[in-house]
Structures are given as structure tokens and as C-alpha cells.
Amino acid sequence: MKEEVIVIGSGVGGLASAIRLAKLGYKVTVYEKNEFIGGKVHTRDFNGYRYDMGPSIFTEPYLIEELIALGADQKPFEYHALPESFRYFFSDGTSFTLPTGTEETVKAMVEEFEENPERVRAFFKRIKKNYEVLKPVFIETTLHRFSHLFNKKLIPAILHIPRYGLLTTMNGFSKRFFKHPKSVQLMNRYATYNGSDPYKTPGLLSIIAHLELNEGIYFPKGGMVSITQRLADAARSLGVVFHANSPVESIEVTQGRVVGVRVQNTVVPASIVVSNADVHYTYERLMPLVKRPKKILNQELSSSAVVFYWGMKGHFGNLGVHNLFFAEDYQAEFKAVFETKTLMEDPSIYVHISSKAEPSDAPAGCENWFVMVNAPINIGQDWTALVAQLRKHILHKLSASLGQDIESFIETEYVNDPLRLQHTYNGKGGSIYGNSSNSALAAFYRHPNHAPGVKGLYFAGVTVHPGGGIPLAVSGAKIIERMVKEDFPQEAL
Ligand SMILES: Cc1cc2nc3c(=O)[nH]c(=O)nc-3n(C[C@H](O)[C@H](O)[C@H](O)COP(=O)(O)OP(=O)(O)OC[C@H]3O[C@@H](n4cnc5c(N)ncnc54)[C@H](O)[C@@H]3O)c2cc1C
Numbered sequence: 001m002k003e004e005v006i007v008i009g010s011g012v013g014g015l016a017s018a019i020r021l022a023k024l025g026y027k028v029t030v031y032e033k034n035e036f037i038g039g040k041v042h043t044r045d046f047n048g049y050r051y052d053m054g055p056s057i058f059t060e061p062y063l064i065e066e067l068i069a070l071g072a073d074q075k076p077f078e079y080h081a082l083p084e085s086f087r088y089f090f091s092d093g094t095s096f097t098l099p100t101g102t103e104e105t106v107k108a109m110v111e112e113f114e115e116n117p118e119r120v121r122a123f124f125k126r127i128k129k130n131y132e133v134l135k136p137v138f139i140e141t142t143l144h145r146f147s148h149l150f151n152k153k154l155i156p157a158i159l160h161i162p163r164y165g166l167l168t169t170m171n172g173f174s175k176r177f178f179k180h181p182k183s184v185q186l187m188n189r190y191a192t193y194n195g196s197d198p199y200k201t202p203g204l205l206s207i208i209a210h211l212e213l214n215e216g217i218y219f220p221k222g223g224m225v226s227i228t229q230r231l232a233d234a235a236r237s238l239g240v241v242f243h244a245n246s247p248v249e250s251i252e253v254t255q256g257r258v259v260g261v262r263v264q265n266t267v268v269p270a271s272i273v274v275s276n277a278d279v280h281y282t283y284e285r286l287m288p289l290v291k292r293p294k295k296i297l298n299q300e301l302s303s304s305a306v307v308f309y310w311g312m313k314g315h316f317g318n319l320g321v322h323n324l325f326f327a328e329d330y331q332a333e334f335k336a337v338f339e340t341k342t343l344m345e346d347p348s349i350y351v352h353i354s355s356k357a358e359p360s361d362a363p364a365g366c367e368n369w370f371v372m373v374n375a376p377i378n379i380g381q382d383w384t385a386l387v388a389q390l391r392k393h394i395l396h397k398l399s400a401s402l403g404q405d406i407e408s409f410i411e412t413e414y415v416n417d418p419l420r421l422q423h424t425y426n427g428k429g430g431s432i433y434g435n436s437s438n439s440a441l442a443a444f445y446r447h448p449n450h451a452p453g454v455k456g457l458y459f460a461g462v463t464v465h466p467g468g469g470i471p472l473a474v475s476g477a478k479i480i481e482r483m484v485k486e487d488f489p490q491e492a493l
Contacts, residue, residue, distance in 0.1 A: 003026065003488065005026040007030040007276060008282075008286070009039060010242065011039025011461050012041055013460035013476055015038075015231040015232060018030050019238060024485070026272065027239065030240060031248050032245075033245070040053065041470070046311060046413075050362070051354075051368055057217060057322065058217065058470070059211040059470075060211055060471040061220070064077055064220075064227055070238070071233065071235070079220040080221070081218055082218065082219055082322075083099075084320055085098040086322045087319060089324065089401050090182060091346070096108075109178075113180035115180060119179075123178070126163065127206050127213075131211070133156055136153040139466045142448060142465055164204040165203020166203070166440050167202075169200060169202065170203050171198050173203025174188055187206065190206060191437075193468065194469060197438050200438040204443075205437055219354075222358070223361065246263050248261045249262040249286075250262040251287045251457065253457070261273060271456050272456045272484060275459050276460045278463045279447045279459050299442070299445045301428060301435060301436060302434060304375045304417075305373065305418070305421065306415070308370075308413065309415070311412030312367045312411070313366050313409050314365070314366065316402065319402075321352065323352070325351070328346055329346070337374050338376070341379055346393065349398065353369055354370070355367050376418070378418040383417045432468070437467070443467070446464060447464040449476055449480050465479070
């Protein structure tokens with residue numbers, strides 16, 4: 001008889017871990033503090049406008065298909081490739097639509113920014129190669145365990161080190177291939193996909209651009225929430241039991257072994273616990289007596305966000321599914337987020353409109369705008385005042401750029417800020433991805449997927465290895481599966 005497994009939190013990392021461990025034959029129970037399953041990938045409806053409350057950019061759909069295929073329901077997971085990547089709006093009034101597909105993108109960047117086609121191709125080739133070399137040794141396995149180092153792909157990954165761009169920043173790496181400041185800005189923005197600063201994060205992180213630019217950007221039928229809905233269905237089909245509205249109060253550890261968790265003041269026994277909650281919160285609040293890896297937990301945190309969910313009574317033909325209105329001084333924006341910890345008067349604004357891809361997400365003739373700005377973590381700022389100011393700045397910038405009074409179109413409104421994000425998901429300071437990647441060694445200061453001093457305790461999700469974003473959060477579950485097989489060999493099927 002297999003041991004009991006408890007998963008704390010039902011984000012994509014928790015769901016992927018639940019599926020993989022249930023498939024190994026474990027009896028898995030998921031406790032989720034919120035009333036909904038899915039963590040940040042969940043949906044809300046405001047007066048007929050449907051929103052995905054968190055992630056909107058979907059890459060590597062095969063990773064989700066792979067997990068769904070482990071469950072009983074083999075119904076295909078439906079999604080389609082978007083015909084374009086992003087529409088960019090610059091502060092000088094110009095705009096540029098970034099297509100999908102490597103050759104199409106090369107052509108567009110040559111025509112628009114007079115880039116050298118060979119250098120643009122070289123960039124795409126380099127980030128593809130970097131990703132392919134790193135994936136088997138650093139994303140699907142871990143350098144934190146000796147046994148995982150015995151991988152025939154490790155040597156090529158080591159030999160490739162000079163080519164990753166570890167000794168330069170993402171900005172420096174982009175400049176090696178692109179000469180127009182706008183192209184550089186486009187390539188730099190991928191640092192924000194894991195909450196980091198392109199002027200500090202290593203060039204290696206340009207592999208994030210590979211996923212979107214070489215592999216494509218997708219839209220799941222039914223919206224992003226269909227990812228977590230299908231994962232939860234797959235988990236249930238394998239016998240996983242979910243308890244929503246059930247915050248775990250502590251992780252019980254005895255003599256260096258996990259023995260269960262406390263929920264509603266009752267200890268539920270388990271010899272394997274996977275925490276999908278933020279790793280900082282897990283140490284600080286759920287097991288304050290366990291020795292903390294101070295160096296790892298004292299690193300700078302990734303950014304947070306302010307998101308306005310606006311129901312727009314109107315249709316905007318010059319916008320696509322993904323739109324970005326750049327700040328004029330991009331570097332100053334990251335200084336504000338990471339150093340002065342405030343919001344800029346002229347921030348970059350991301351406008352996502354899922355109703356462009358899925359018209360039923362908004363009433364007829366209307367659009368559901370998800371308007372997001374990168375923000376510092378919560379350190380006690382007056383968010384009510386900051387958000388009110390930000391709203392004015394965003395409306396001013398969007399109205400000027402689109403040539404219309406944007407405020408007059410808003411008929412419903414909801415706002416998320418770092419404080420709300422912190423309370424809703426228990427992420428430290430409302431940070432979205434745990435530690436930032438603002439240094440060359442940041443990857444080594446990310447917590448491993450296991451707790452070195454506590455047998456049976458594992459960590460899943462974007463705050464631990466391998467890092468931020470849905471693809472990495474679900475890849476972490478593969479590492480956990482392997483570690484559990486190694487740590488509990490007598491249990492193997
Ligand atoms: C506004 C926004 C936009 C984003 N955009 C993108 C994007 O476009 N693409 C992308 O890939 N990623 C994006 N992300 C990041 C994205 O959210 C993650 O990639 C992914 O959803 C995180 O999954 P996770 O498994 O780490 O955990 P989470 O989704 O954070 O889930 C953790 C779960 O643990 C639960 N929990 C915490 N404490 C407890 C407790 N004590 N007891 C029980 N349960 C607990 C929480 O309630 C939560 O449900 C975005 C995030 C935000 C906030």
C-alpha cells in the first residue's frame with residue numbers, strides 16, 4: 001500500500017505534481033486555501049465580461065497535453081496558435097506588430113527596424129540552441145541532486161557555457177544581435193516573464209523569447225483557465241481528492257521527516273508533502289521551526305503587478321490579443337520596480353484582450369481588457385493612493401496612443417494590486433515568481449524541489465527550481481516525480 005501524499009496549493013505546479021504522483025499509485029489529497037482550484041490560473045466574471053485573472057501568455061502547450069494524457073479522459077486539449085505575437089506601441093507614436101514564426105519575424109524586423117537579417121537569424125538560432133541544451137539538464141532535471149547529474153546531456157550543456165550569455169545582461173545580449181533601440185527593447189521585455197530586470201538578468205534568460213518567437217504563442221479554447229480545469233479533471237480521474245477553502249496551517253515535521261499537515265486544527269498524516277505555496281511563505285509560516293536556507297530566502301524578490309480588469313463598451317480595431325505600450329525610459333521603469341519600489345508616471349502597459357480570440361468572453365460589441373503594469377513588491381506602500389494615480393497615468397497614455405477617451409468606454413472595473421496578490425496567494429510581498437533572476441548566479445539561488453533537511457518534503461511552482469512561468473512550473477513536477485521515486489524506492493510500482 002502506497003503512502004499518503006498531500007499537496008498544499010492547486011496552482012499549475014501543484015496540479016502537475018498531484019497528477020504525476022497519483023499516476024505513480026500514491027493516494028493524493030490537495031488542500032487549497034482559496035475557494036477556487038487553479039491558483040493564479042483561475043477565472044472571474046464581472047457583468048458578462050470573463051477574465052483569466054493571472055497568466056495570459058501560453059507557450060509549450062504540449063507540456064499540458066502530456067499531463068492530461070496521464071489521466072483517464074483522453075479528450076484532446078483544444079487550443080490554437082495565434083496569428084500574431086504582440087502589437088507594440090512606442091512612445092513616439094509608432095507601432096509594430098510582431099508576427100509569429102522565425103522567418104516572418106526576421107522579415108518584419110528587417111523591414112521595420114533595418115536589422116541585419118543574418119544577425120536576427122543568429123539570435124533566433126542561439127536562443128533555440130541554448131534552450132535545447134539546457135532543457136534536459138536544468139529544466140527537466142536538477143543540479144541540486146548528485147544522481148541527476150548523471151545525464152549524458154550534461155557534458156554538451158557544460159561545453160556550451162560560453163554561449164549562454166552568462167557574463168552579460170539580457171540587454172547586452174540583445175545588443176549583440178540587434179542595433180535598433182526598439183528591437184533591443186522588444187527582446188529585453190522577456191525578462192519580465194519571470195519578474196526580472198533586463199538590465200541585470202543574464203543574457204541566458206533570452207531563452208524565454210525562444211518559446212514565444214520560435215515555438216509560437218497559443219490560446220487555449222475556453223481561455224487560460226481551461227489549463228487548470230483540464231489538469232484538475234485529469235487529477236480527479238486518477239483519484240486525487242481536492243479540498244478548497246482549506247488553508248494548511250502548518251507542515252508537521254518529526255525527526256527530520258515530514259509526518260503530515262495541520263488543517264482546521266487537525267493533523268492529517270502523510271509521509272510525502274508537496275508545497276506549491278510560495279517557498280518563503282512555506283518556511284516562514286508553515287514550518288517556522290525548520291532551519292531556513294537563509295542565503296536562498298534572502299535574495300531579491302521578483303516583481304509584482306497591478307492589474308485593472310476593465311469591461312470596455314466598444315471595439316478597438318487597432319488592438320490584438322496581446323498589446324504592449326512601452327515606457328519611454330524602459331530602464332527607469334525597472335529602477336522604480338526594484339530600487340525605489342514605486343510606480344512610474346510612464347510605465348509600460350500590457351493590454352490583453354481575450355475576447356479578440358474568444359468573442360464570448362465579452363458582451364456583443366464589447367471587449368474584456370486586462371491591463372497590467374509591472375509593480376514593486378508590497379513593502380507597506382499606500383496602494384490605494386498609488387493605484388489611483390496609476391489609473392490616471394494609464395488612461396492618459398492609452399487615450400493619447402489610441403486617440404480616444406479610454407475612460408468613457410469602461411463599464412465594469414476590478415483591480416488587483418501587490419497587497420491583494422499577497423493575500424490571495426500567500427506570495428511574499430505579492431511577488432509573482434519568488435526570487436528575481438537579477439544576477440548571473442540567480443539560478444543557483446533558487447530553492448531546489450526538495451527540502452534537503454526534511455525527508456518527504458518537496459516544493460513545486462514558480463518560486464522554486466526551475467523557475468517562473470507555466471512551462472517551468474509544470475516541468476518542476478517531473479523533477480519531483482523522479483525525486484520521490486529515488487527517495488521512496490520500496491514504493492515503486
Ligand atoms: C497577473 C499575473 C500575470 C501572469 N502572467 C503569466 C503569463 O502570462 N504566463 C505565465 O506562464 N505565467 C504568468 N504568471 C505567473 C503565473 O501565475 C505562474 O506561471 C503560474 O500560474 C504559477 O503557478 P504556481 O504553481 O507557482 O502557483 P500559484 O498559481 O501561485 O498557486 C499556489 C497555490 O497555493 C495556494 N496556497 C498558498 N498557501 C496555501 C496554504 N497555506 N494552504 C493551501 N493552499 C495554499 C494558493 O492559494 C494558490 O492557489 C502571471 C502571474 C500573475 C499574477
